[in-house]
Amino acid sequence: MATFVMFGQYTPDALEEISKDRTVEAIKMIKNYGGEVKSMHAMLGEYDLMFVLELPNISKAMEVSIALFRLTGITFTTSAALEIEAFDAAAG
Numbered sequence: 004m005a006t007f008v009m010f011g012q013y014t015p016d017a018l019e020e021i022s023k024d025r026t027v028e029a030i031k032m033i034k035n036y037g038g039e040v041k042s043m044h045a046m047l048g049e050y051d052l053m054f055v056l057e058l059p060n061i062s063k064a065m066e067v068s069i070a071l072f073r074l075t076g077i078t079f080t081t082s083a084a085l086e087i088e089a090f091d092a093a094a095g
């Protein structure tokens with residue numbers, strides 16, 4: 004499994020549809036793609052949301068990003084992330 008950080012921005016339509024039920028649906032959908040939600044945060048600033056997900060691969064990350072947009076209307080920017088210990092080992 005790989006770690007991905009997803010930064011979300013509400014569209015006006017998505018903002019109108021905020022609900023706990025939609026969050027539950029999003030978590031279920033992520034699990035259906037073989038993923039696991041590590042954390043979800045609401046934010047102030049450039050992005051409105053930040054999700055940390057474990058997903059099988061980059062292909063699944065792309066699929067989840069598209070599926071989340073279709074489900075919620077929220078646009079996401081997705082980045083792969085590496086734990087610092089693995090980064091330090093790779094950097095030598």
